[in-house]
Amino acid sequence: MTTSANEDIGPTSAMGSWRSMNPKASPTTHTLVVDESLRDGLQSPSVRNPHLDEKRELIHAMGAIGVDVVSIGLPAASTRAVDDAAALLKEISDARLPIRATAAARTTEADVAAIAEVSQRGGASVEVYAFIGSSPIRHYTEAWSDDFLVQRVAAAAKAAERAGLPFCLVTEDTTRASPSVLSRLWAVALDSGASRLCLCDTVGHAEPSGVEALVGFARNYLDAHGAQSVELDWHGHEDRGLALANALTAANAGVERIHGTALGVGERVGNVAMEPLLYNLGLAGRRPRTSLSALRHYSDLAARSFAFPISTFAPLVGERSRSLDEARTARCALAQQQKTEARATVEPPLEEGWMPIRLRLNGDNIEHMTRPSRTLLEMLRYDLDLVGTRQGCDKGDCGACTVLIDGEPHLSCITLAASCDERSITTVESLKGPPDLDPLLDAFDRCAAGQCGFCTPGMLMTATALLRKHPRPSRDTIKRALSGNLCRCTGYGAIFDAIDLAAKIRAGEEPPGVGLPGEHVPPPLAPQQEKAPTKEKAR
Ligand code: FES
Ligand code: FES
Structure with a gap:
């Protein structure tokens, strides 16, 4: 029997997930991530440059969340930048962190020489990520000719080759560059020994379909020039709120490395935030999953080091997300505990039969016949007609079925009736109405x-x-x-x-509101307000 295209459309698992319907999205490659927090992240005017010890700690946190590659800075920027980069490189190598180091350079021999010095002092190799503006607007404002660009790329790539360092050409503003200029720059980079190309959405210009087209164009170019071993990077910005979507699209399109920064710090509105990037790449099966606790530790550290507050609503790491998880964890623990208690209390029956139980129910002693598989909720609602207790999710998630067992709240939907033998059950029906209104x-x-x-x-x-x-x-x-x-x-x-x-x-601090049925019901209380001054006092 053949399957038509339409029959392929549908949820991808028995759970009914519509998370991804793109057949091209099936993970075929392991996507690496490059942490640019200590380079591009520091270009944000809203962050402070952390002390070296803080940077070291951050590098370890990056290792803990599975970052593969870290940018250790732009060494040519200052003496401190060289010193910090060399110290970080040494830390990575001394601590045997499974992280490769890159450093940024303008396409000048002097900038590449600064990285070579870092590599020598740190005792390890550093990939040179040399950037040059590739869009017409940049060329116009800088009065750069195509020939000038080609000379600069060639000079920088050759300098890296002489220093024995891998070279990546970073075409800034790739998403606004013409195919012909990109082709010329890539050609000279490949001829000069570049091992990778970095595609940049420097001002957050692209949409996912454009990202897919650009990656396809670059891949076709490499294939056509026999450079299949040359890898691609994606570096995107958040100006239009599409940074994460674009990064995931680039990964699906086959880019080997994706760049991000802690909490998305970076120029203007920032870069792709590393936390959701890692989390979503893990969910998509493109790399091992990263634990939320490690991600939160990393973002807390970054927030402290950069003096950059975490938004309450930040996905995964904001306060709102954390408190929801805590509540979920508490419910799971409670449900697990109740199941364990129920298992411990009830002897597993050899076959389904009736069993007598005795309860103190809302203050009355009762005897009742129940089955071992009956839940307390079913017994209350369907055997004893106490329908005030609600049946919501019926699996311990919502709390609508909460009753008190020996004075403690329990979820009756996941509590076996048999486990309540000789215990005191209190339901909502126990709360008194008028005249002694609860x-x-x-x-x-x-x-x-x-x-x-x-x-x-x-x-x-x-x-x-x-x-x-x-x-x-x-x-x-x-x-x-x-x-x-x-x-x-x-x-x-x-x-x-x-x-x-x-x-x-x-506590007697507020009067009760209603007495007998039909009695006047006062309006809801307004927040306490200062009394208006009397005329005498006002004068
Ligand atoms: S927790 Fe939802 S019905 Fe019990
Ligand atoms: S679910 Fe409707 S009042 Fe709470």
């Missing part, structure tokens, strides 16, 4: 803390346990306690307000 119900009502209400029973039970332990919890304590309860409607602020208000009502 402060939590009162406060949730007054703060409009429920919208669709699906999550509310779980929230109320978690909050009940919290207020028993912490009668006056801080905002942070409330947030932590509720981190396993998800709400798709409210945005949480009103829920936190309600729990705070309930604590105050319980």
Whole structure:
């Protein structure tokens, strides 16, 4: 039977992932990454040049996240740049870090000589990444002729060859250069011994389709000139917000090395951020996966060293991403613990049968027949008609099914009913209505803390346990306690307000809101405000 093209279209795995539908995206090469933080990153006006010890520490962090190649600077820039680059090279070699070193140079013999000095002092080879402007606008402003460019490239490449250093021609602004100029520059570089070419989107000009076309053009050029062993680099900037998409496209198009910087530091709005670059290349199977904790350590170190703050919303490494992961980890640990407890408590039955259990349910002692496979949630909702406890995800993710077992919040969807034998279960039905309205119900009502209400029973039970332990919890304590309860409607602020208000009502610091049904319901509390001065005082 033949398969039509359309039948190939669909999720790539049983999980139903539409992550990548590009058949060309299947990983055929191992993509290397080049960390440019200590070279291009330092061109950002918003970062400080770290001390040498900080740079050393950063190099080790780069090794820990799997960076393959690091740029150790632009040695010709200053005496300090030569000293730092030589010290970093020595550190890489002494610590036997699995990282290769590159250094940047203008296409001049003097700049290449500075790298040669670094190589000698550091006792290891350094790849020369020599850059030259390749776009018409640069040639116009600098009054450079094509012949002048060709001479400079040849001179720099020959200088590297004499020093025994590998040479990469970096055509700045490649994405705005004409094919004819690129062909001329590449030709002279290859004739002079270049082992790689670096394609640059220096001002964030390109879109992914343009990147694909440019890489294809370069690869065809190399094939046509018998230079298949010459490799390609991609170096992109973030001006249009396309840096990561372009970098991944370049990797899919077959570029061997992709450049990035810690936290995306760099000129104007920056470079490709190394953290999502590594993470996504790992997800795409183009290189080993990097652990999030190592990435976060690296970005924390970079933030400190460059005095560059991490955005709260930065993907993977920002505060928001970290707190979501913590909540997820806590839920997994809780679910695992409950499963372990359930396994330890219940003897595995040889066959499915009925078993008696005794419970204290919302203050009443009951006896009940259940099956070993019945969850506590199923027993409450479907056997005992206590439908206040919600069935949400049914796998320990959402917290809607939270009840108290011996006073502690538990997810009833992943707790076996049989494991609750001789234990005390408290559900949302235990919270009192008027006239002795439970402060939590009162406060949730007054703060409009429920919208669709699906999550509310779980929230109320978690909050009940919290207020028993912490009668006056801080905002942070409330947030932590509720981190396993998800709400798709409210945005949480009103829920936190309600729990705070309930604590105050319980402590007698706020009056209760409603008494009997039909009684006046006061509006939600406004934030406390300064009283307006009286006329006398104002005078
Ligand atoms: S229903 Fe139990 S955690 Fe979602
Ligand atoms: S109020 Fe709708 S899910 Fe929370």
